Amino acid sequence: MAVSPLIAYPTDARVSSPLKQRQVSTVPSSSNGTPSLPLPLLLPGPGLGGRPMHQMVPQQSHTLDIVEQMNEEEKRKYVKGKKLGEGTYANVYLGHARNNPNEFVAIKKIKVQKEYKDGLAPDAVRELKHLQELHHPNIISLISVFSSKDQNLNLVLEYLPLGDLEMLIRDVDRVRYGAGDIKAWMGMLTRAVWFCHDNFVLHRDIKPNNLLIAANGEVKLADFGLARSFADPGRKMTANVITRWYRPPELLFGARHYSGAVDVWSVGLVFAELVMRAPFLPGNSEVEQIALICKLIGTPTEENWPGVTQLKEYTVPSDIVPVWPKEAYMGRFGAVGSEGVDLLIRTLVLDPKKRITAREMLEHKWWRTDPKPTRKEDLPRKSGGGSAEKAAADLKRRPGMLDGDENGNNRGTKVARKLDFGAAK
Numbered sequence: 553m554a555v556s557p558l559i560a561y562p563t564d565a566r567v568s569s570p571l572k573q574r575q576v577s578t579v580p581s582s583s584n585g586t587p588s589l590p591l592p593l594l595l596p597g598p599g600l601g602g603r604p605m606h607q608m609v610p611q612q613s614h615t616l617d618i619v620e621q622m623n624e625e626e627k628r629k630y631v632k633g634k635k636l637g638e639g640t641y642a643n644v645y646l647g648h649a650r651n652n653p654n655e656f657v658a659i660k661k662i663k664v665q666k667e668y669k670d671g672l673a674p675d676a677v678r679e680l681k682h683l684q685e686l687h688h689p690n691i692i693s694l695i696s697v698f699s700s701k702d703q704n705l706n707l708v709l710e711y712l713p714l715g716d717l718e719m720l721i722r723d724v725d726r727v728r729y730g731a732g733d734i735k736a737w738m739g740m741l742t743r744a745v746w747f748c749h750d751n752f753v754l755h756r757d758i759k760p761n762n763l764l765i766a767a768n769g770e771v772k773l774a775d776f777g778l779a780r781s782f783a784d785p786g787r788k789m790t791a792n793v794i795t796r797w798y799r800p801p802e803l804l805f806g807a808r809h810y811s812g813a814v815d816v817w818s819v820g821l822v823f824a825e826l827v828m829r830a831p832f833l834p835g836n837s838e839v840e841q842i843a844l845i846c847k848l849i850g851t852p853t854e855e856n857w858p859g860v861t862q863l864k865e866y867t868v869p870s871d872i873v874p875v876w877p878k879e880a881y882m883g884r885f886g887a888v889g890s891e892g893v894d895l896l897i898r899t900l901v902l903d904p905k906k907r908i909t910a911r912e913m914l915e916h917k918w919w920r921t922d923p924k925p926t927r928k929e930d931l932p933r934k935s936g937g938g939s940a941e942k943a944a945a946d947l948k949r950r951p952g953m954l955d956g957d958e959n960g961n962n963r964g965t966k967v968a969r970k971l972d973f974g975a976a977k
Contacts, residue, residue, distance in 0.1 A: 685751065686776075717822075731889065752783045755778070758794075801817075812910060894916075
């Protein structure tokens with residue numbers, strides 16, 4: 553019987569729950585739990601111990617308040633090593649715990665942003681906020697936070713040395729994978745998205761290069777710079793989120809009220825890309841993106857999506873294309889079987905109210921069909937060098953960058969559509 557995706561693979565405690573191991577008080581506490589400050593060092597004099605009280609010298613950190621002392625102690629827990637990547641938004645360093653040189657971490661030093669009064673861009677605040685709240689084996693772990701003397705914020709993240717899922721998809725010459733591998737990766741991604749939604753968080757930028765790979769093969773959802781809470785259904789949200797190729801039609805039409813269905817659409821397009829080894833809907837503009845959706849999935853109309861024409865930016869080509877039937881998908885995505893194609897179709901339903909949820913995805917019968925998901929230890933990984941550098945490049949990007957990277961490198965659309973389901977790993 554195939555492994556149920558609702559049950560996460562066992563993970564190494566050091567990797568999956570680093571916060572539990574490092575939640576050590578940095579300030580001594582009194583018997584009632586109140587933090588205690590270091591006693592002042594008294595010098596001989598005519599006052600207390602011989603010297604007037606105003607001449608007492610505090611021990612060591614005489615210029616630091618309690619928060620600054622805690623920050624210094626947190627910073628001393630880690631040793632910053634070589635620089636893995638440098639960008640306009642952040643630098644990424646390889647580091648390790650001071651008390652264990654074999655415990656590697658990635659230290660992401662976010663640079664002060666002069667255009668913001670407080671120095672921190674909103675996307676950096678969102679990334680920090682949500683990583684502090686979300687702890688799951690398939691979400692990148694934030695281990696610690698400290699500031700450096702130049703007021704830059706340093707995020708201590710788990711070290712994920714094997715690059716990202718995009719890198720595996722694109723390397724068609726050296727990386728071969730099959731249906732069991734796709735099922736394993738999709739299970740990890742879906743569990744991460746379900747956990748976010750179950751905690752009322754929308755990720756809003758799911759794509760292959762935001763899916764980093766740990767040393768044990770586990771896929772981790774990263775880059776929460778566009779994430780936001782959605783507990784208040786009446787509050788308007790921006791439509792200008794999610795990288796264009798993975799953006800659902802409701803956002804392209806300017807919807808300001810939406811749900812976890814926007815993430816599910818992106819998950820479906822990652823699924824399609826894993827099978828095709830090329831982006832399914834690589835539009836060069838929003839107009840072209842809508843045209844591709846109409847051509848390859850079906851034209852949104854009042855018949856298949858009641859109320860769609862009322863959306864502010866609703867515009868579709870004049871030639872109406874009916875919603876594609878399952879048989880059409882089988883010809884392109886049949887390698888994952890009939891049930892896999894059924895799941896894919898459900899993620900790409902035009903009407904977001906009828907789109908499958910992340911929880912319903914985990915309950916789909918595809919997970920119980922053969923082949924079983926590949927064990928994470930046996931999943932394909934990038935051969936040769938460059939994986940650590942690619943992981944660093946992912947981390948140093950400004951969170952929520954929608955298209956391309958800081959150097960203007962966009963993902964090519966000429967990736968060979970080649971997939972070998974029979975080759976041994």
